[in-house]
Amino acid sequence: AQSVTQLDSQVPVFEEAPVELRCNYSSSVSVYLFWYVQYPNQGLQLLLKYLSGSTLVESINGFEAEFNKSQTSFHLRKPSVHISDTAEYFCAVSDRVIYGGATNKLIFGTGTLLAVQP
Amino acid sequence: DAMVIQNPRYQVTQFGKPVTLSCSQTLNHNVMYWYQQKSSQAPKLLFHYYDKDFNNEADTPDNFQSRRPNTSFCFLDIRSPGLGDAAMYLCATSRLAGPLEKNEQFFGPGTRLTVL
Numbered sequence: 001a002q003s004v005t006q007l008d009s010q011v012p013v014f015e016e017a018p019v020e021l022r023c024n025y026s027s028s029v030s031v032y033l034f035w036y037v038q039y040p041n042q043g044l045q046l047l048l049k050y051l052s053g054s055t056l057v058e059s060i061n062g063f064e065a066e067f068n069k070s071q072t073s074f075h076l077r078k079p080s081v082h083i084s085d086t087a088e089y090f091c092a093v094s095d096r097v098i099y100g101g102a103t104n105k106l107i108f109g110t111g112t113l114l115a116v117q118p
Numbered sequence: 119d120a121m122v123i124q125n126p127r128y129q130v131t132q133f134g135k136p137v138t139l140s141c142s143q144t145l146n147h148n149v150m151y152w153y154q155q156k157s158s159q160a161p162k163l164l165f166h167y168y169d170k171d172f173n174n175e176a177d178t179p180d181n182f183q184s185r186r187p188n189t190s191f192c193f194l195d196i197r198s199p200g201l202g203d204a205a206m207y208l209c210a211t212s213r214l215a216g217p218l219e220k221n222e223q224f225f226g227p228g229t230r231l232t233v234l
Binding site for chain 1: 181
């Protein structure tokens with residue numbers, strides 16, 4: 001069975017400092033990996049995804065994540081955070097499940113609260 | 119703008135009183151999902167519809183049901199809410215086509231359910 005581990009429940013960091021949010025997964029099949037961000041009282045927004053190809057993926061707001069198959073990791077990084085980056089970040093894994101159609105079921109980690117302080 | 123809409127944003131119900139949460143989408147996506155997210159926990163998939171085909175997760179309680187009368191709407195029915203059902207309920211959609219790149223899930227803002 002697939003699973004996702006986010007070891008850090010909360011990461012406090014000062015504004016303009018770099019940050020890394022850790023994500024490890026376990027799966028016996030090829031996986032697709034995602035990072036979602038959730039602002040207070042809002043739904044989830046896709047931040048970035050790894051499906052295939054280049055192992056380094058980037059978002060439009062300066063986040064990046066690197067797929068490392070040997071370490072089964074997909075850590076999220078940003079070189080300089082802003083107050084507005086304060087949110088809950090969820091790592092998720094998906095595989096293709098074929099049952100007659102197809103679906104991309106997501107298995108989420110428990111989330112990491114990024115708390116950016118001035 | 120195309121989007122996923124959930125109504126109401128906040129719902130209060132009494133213990134044992136049936137409640138229905140609503141999700142609609144203007145994306146014309148063929149798959150719709152319902153997730154339950156309890157406080158400080160990860161979203162957990164309850165079930166999903168692929169077109170009209172309903173797919174229940176093995177550990178979803180019988181207390182939870184769903185209806186999808188058409189492509190745009192999907193409802194979550196909780197027949198007899200218990201205190202443990204208090205949570206944020208998230209609706210998501212995706213359009214499953216050939217390339218996996220199109221299989222992103224789009225989430226609504228969620229409905230926060232309180233059970234008194």
